[in-house]
Amino acid sequence: MRLVPKALVGAVAAAGIFAVGACAAPATTENAPQQPTGIRVGLLLAGPRHDGGFMEAGYHGAKRAEQQFGAQLAVVDQVAPKQPELERALRELAGRGVDLVVAQGGQNNAAAEVVAAEFPRTTFVVTQSDVTGPNLASYEVLQEQSAWLAGAAAGLLTESGVVGHMSGIRPVPGLKGRAAFVAGVAHTNPGARVLTNFSGDQDDVELARRVATAELDAGADLIFTMLNAGRPGVAEAIRAAGKGRQFGNVRDFTAEDPAVFAGSAIADSGVAVFRAVEDFANGRLRGGENVRIGLETPDAVRLTLASDVPEHVRTELDALRERIVNGEIEVRTTYTGPEFPNP
Incomplete structure (x- = not known):
């Protein structure tokens, strides 16, 4: 996917020594x-x-x-x-x-x-x-703060008007991150549609590949993945489809695979x-x-972008980051909309 920003609907806001016994899983x-x-x-x-x-x-x-x-x-x-x-x-x-x-x-x-x-x-x-x-x-x-920025970036960059979100289990921070991503998309591109999925497993590569393929088939050209060991399945789906890009989270995946990752919502726990x-x-x-x-501590929370993201998009996102840090933008952390089913 070539990163050319979608024309916006309306104006974008300005910018040790202890032995531990085994547990249920083989510890x-x-x-x-x-x-x-x-x-x-x-x-x-x-x-x-x-x-x-x-x-x-x-x-x-x-x-x-x-x-x-x-x-x-x-x-x-x-x-x-x-x-x-x-x-x-x-x-x-x-x-x-x-x-x-x-x-x-x-x-x-x-x-x-x-x-x-x-x-x-x-x-x-x-x-x-x-x-x-x-x-x-x-x-x-x-992590909801960098997830919001990833959503804002996806809203600016989508060409299809459809973006995806994928995660596994539903701890509160993951739910907050999903809600924030959706809110970020809506902030920069109110007409875009978000496909959001919790598959039930953070680490299943094959399940992640199937969900990503289904979202791509449904029109998503950017997918935000809040997965762990299952994340490579999304990259497999993107390569097999010959279309789409991914936003990572936790660490900077753009440094490892810029052809697949358009950005990464870093939230270094x-x-x-x-x-x-x-x-x-x-x-x-x-x-x-x-x-x-939060974002005031950039070694912990920030958004990174692939080198092909246009400069004016970076400038808009920098301005939005400052508005979050200054309290001008409140990051929404609840979501009550539809969910995308497992295939």
């Missing part, structure tokens, strides 16, 4: 070399640590904290995103005597509330969440993991807090 554990003065951190990933997306971002944030603060890191990954399995993994980590347990993703909310109450002397953090308690805090990278460990190491982490990190 794997990483033990860092002992550093006697380091804080003890347990990281729970409801998916593989190398999923090319959300879980991997959290893992890299924890590894960065391990290096910078001498944290003794225990990682348990590949845990099924179901409350009993998540509770079991959290109990196992807390029971090993860690100082801080970080659970990556809002799918851990209910499990974290239960287990944090059972271990009142251990500090718990859930990323991409707003859950809190006496010893429980949330650290949230506002690894920054949330790192910030939580940093605050704990410096005595700043308190239960009951909800720490939010």
Whole structure:
């Protein structure tokens, strides 16, 4: 797809050392070399640590904290995103005597509330969440802000007037991101139609390929993917169809595959993991807090664009970014419209 912006309808707004037992899914554990003065951190990933997306971002944030603060890191990954399995993994980590347990993703909310109450002397953090308690805090990278900008970009660039959205499961941050993307499209192109799908699985490549193919067949020429290991299926569908482009999320996919990715709504949740460990190491982490990190912190939240995106589109998007940061644009985080079914 050649990125020539669609004529707009109306004016666009101006601009470690701990062994962790297996959970329901085959969990794997990483033990860092002992550093006697380091804080003890347990990281729970409801998916593989190398999923090319959300879980991997959290893992890299924890590894960065391990290096910078001498944290003794225990990682348990590949845990099924179901409350009993998540509770079991959290109990196992807390029971090993860690100082801080970080659970990556809002799918851990209910499990974290239960287990944090059972271990009142251990500090718990859930990323991409707003859950809190006496010893429980949330650290949230506002992925809805970069998702809104991705929607605004898609609205400016679509030639067909139809764009797509794809995700798997439905944690609150994912729902917010979908709503924000749709709102961004509507802001720059009120006449465009958005096909939005939650397939039920973040990591199934073949399912993602089928959904993407169906959206492309329905007219979408740009698809925003909020997937993890399943994301390559969308690229396969685009290449097979010989049309369309993709917007990624979490990290910068345009640097890896600019022929497929028109842009990437970066929301590096690894920054949330790192910030939580940093605050704990410096005595700043308190239960009951909800720490939010948005576009004002561009190393965490920003939109990147492929080199063939026209300069005037970049200028318009830069202006819209500033309006979000300044509070002039409120990013909508609810959606009540139709959904695109699995094929």
